[in-house]
Amino acid sequence: MPMLVPGGSLLERAQDLLPKLYESTIYPREAVQVIADETAFQGWRMQPQSAVEDVLDRTYNSNESFILDFGDHHVGYVSFSVRAAGSPQDAPLRLKLVFGEMPCEMGEEFDSYNGWLSRSWLQDEVIIIDVLPQRIELPRRYTFRYMKVIVLSTSQKYKVQFADIQARAVTSGNLAEVKPLPAGLPADIAEMDRIGIRTLQNCMHTVFEDGPKRDRRLWLGDLRLQALANYYTFNNHDLVKRCLYLFAGLRADQGQISACIFEQPEPHADDTFLFDYSLFFASTLYDYYNATKDKATAELLWPAAKDQIRFALERVDDRGIVRDDPQWWCFVDWHPELNKQAPAQAVLIYCLKRARLLAQELSELELSSMLSMEIDRLTQAALEYLWDENLGYFISGEDRNLSWASQIWMVLAEVPDKEDRAELLDRLFIDPPTVAPMTPYMVHHLIEALFEAGKKEKALDEMRKYWGEMIKDGADTFWEVYNPDDKKMSPYGSNLINSYCHAWSCTPTYFIRKYLI
């Protein structure tokens, strides 16, 4: 039973919107070997080994194994048949199954993992089968292109043979809803669009998940970008609505919206609150209204959006500047050297501007003019206290942190004038601040800023340098983490645990369909 918090009825609406999952049966395409290769991405490449039939024809003894390649990135439920060959099965069968989005997950030992996120995200199972033959339907959902089967122990008397290895892939994104691109676009752009769509689709389940391998849950920062891409592709508006209801229905006691939501065993909010993520509820609601004109939902969720604005404004000091905090209070990007004050100031202005548009749509004119006053105050304060005329850059925090993020967000919030914004963006490439974008999430905002500033060619160029390079490095879906200059990078201490199909990386399709066609 959902908790009977004040948002209870919102939660019921959310549960009524549980989406249909589209299912498809997928099969392995071939058997492959993973080869250590320093010249390959992360040091591993896949090499075709044999037809799947050859794997199924063989019998396997203890300590023998094979790797199957399903040909693309999938999310779903795996099943297979296994039987004893030779003498009757005189001992249980012990199998290890390893699922991986990427070659590194097939090549590296999970047990040597030493990152700071839970080892439990790495997708392996040891299963023990007392009776053969057996149809095994693995109950957990896996996110994978590759499946490794290691026969840990049969006995001296029997071997095993596999058959009908397949998966039931699931998604709430219906590809039939996605319009084909117009003809004539460059092939690499079409491919970027296709992979962005695949990324979004594989993150669409009963909520917009951030990553189907990890963390498998609804984060507001990811939802905002997924929803934007969704309006140009799958048009699953009910899924966006469900997610907004969940966030609003699970507000904390004072009305704060959590950074993320867990669906099981019943929907509940995490105890993580982030300044920018909470505020994005307002801009995500604005985007939803803008895409759907669904005024009833906007009205119902508007109080939750106002709550976030109220909390954010409480954080503003007498000068009109968002107070900094040494804790993890605002996300913006993963960079360890990034100070969040200036980006947070800009995110606040950005969201207030969208809230003001919603207030106008909902005829809250008094609130609208109050928001206008706040926007002016915050903008003036940003220019007065955060802009460094000598540097030509916005600085952030007591230590005057100089980052791309501050500039990008100030541009997106339209704090400088239009001409100054264009100039500021140009300057980033001429005299780049050392604290650079670290994630596709931050790169998204750079690209968005470039497009909004009319710098279409530069935006496309940067997309090619980033997502285009990811494709060259083997992306079937776009990744959570990517640094073309440090390809083994992980904010978590191991590239094994990175998510290789990640919501915030899906937006090339949004850019292509919004700005290029």
Added chain:
Amino acid sequence: MPMLVPGGSLLERAQDLLPKLYESTIYPREAVQVIADETAFQGWRMQPQSAVEDVLDRTYNSNESFILDFGDHHVGYVSFSVRAAGSPQDAPLRLKLVFGEMPCEMGEEFDSYNGWLSRSWLQDEVIIIDVLPQRIELPRRYTFRYMKVIVLSTSQKYKVQFADIQARAVTSGNLAEVKPLPAGLPADIAEMDRIGIRTLQNCMHTVFEDGPKRDRRLWLGDLRLQALANYYTFNNHDLVKRCLYLFAGLRADQGQISACIFEQPEPHADDTFLFDYSLFFASTLYDYYNATKDKATAELLWPAAKDQIRFALERVDDRGIVRDDPQWWCFVDWHPELNKQAPAQAVLIYCLKRARLLAQELSELELSSMLSMEIDRLTQAALEYLWDENLGYFISGEDRNLSWASQIWMVLAEVPDKEDRAELLDRLFIDPPTVAPMTPYMVHHLIEALFEAGKKEKALDEMRKYWGEMIKDGADTFWEVYNPDDKKMSPYGSNLINSYCHAWSCTPTYFIRKYLI
């Protein structure tokens, strides 16, 4: 579907006799620590640590663990509840569960196991729980006194807490059927009886299993001893009948009875055939008839018994001696130096004598007199070719192998005269052959021979030296393998894989109830 071999209707009868399983709920008694201690059996002892409540009150982080002691040996299905404590569960929970009959299974790493039986018999599981709280009902049956829970991975945000750890113990042996011992027996004898009964009970499921941890199946050699003990304790005659039907119904093409039967997914026979085990079908049927006077069953199964006698006699050479074989053709005992020819000769005579009794009961007088002739021929041949007058022992095989087994089985088959048998048994203890009894199974036959020769005190003395010593070494149920002079011995290369509740070791209760009260 069972195979439609000529014995099909026997199989249907077997399945109609599937027994009721008696269930009881058991709980851990206390939390314990396993301590390496060279003075303890196999180098490990258990030390009480805390009340179970203390374990359940605590919350556990990654890499924390506890061991629960259920106070006795049990066979059943384990369940427990687990919930997240602290922040919401933000990653799957990864648990390792280890079940053990003995302290060594709690103290030693299964992954270092290097024996020749399958590692899959060692009872551990890694389970991954995506959603908490959860009631976990482990689907596999475990055989254990101890349960170790290792929290492999939570996350940095949550811990876990356990509750309601319990098991549903199962057996087809109803303790209410077992008569109490008369008062006044020595305490150690009463304890040997109790543990023998517990051993038998924990091997009684839908068949008489050899060991509930390993191999969990119906072996004819074990069945013979279990049935004997059953007639003095549980009196589950239908279970014996079911097992006999299974063996007879699953005869190979030519009518041979396999050494063991698998029940799942449908009853099927192993491809292992052992000279002595096949023959024991006849003596086990005789014992069943003797205990129950169930003539209808004896008649129905008599053709299967005759098949085994026919096969065995085909192995007899012109001299009247069973032909030897370098392969694994006859069990007798595990000793690697044991030649099987003389024991096989004796087992054949032993079984023919019981078959003759059955033939008489079933009024097959012609067969009975044919069997008498064979018994005489085989007995004379044994005395002529296998008896070494100078040694005063039966020898076996081309290399004149000298073993306890040959003497014991010749005594049980009553090949020498009554007085010579008594003398032969005495000689074993004065001038012992080097190939000594290796298993409780062989020790059983020694004790039986001593009792049958009227050497009650000596028999009791040997029981105390063997099963009594096992009790001192911590047996909750009697073991598959035990050598008081080499306590880490295993015929399989690791004491971890030994079965510590094993059918063929249950017979102290049979001896006590048959010969001592």
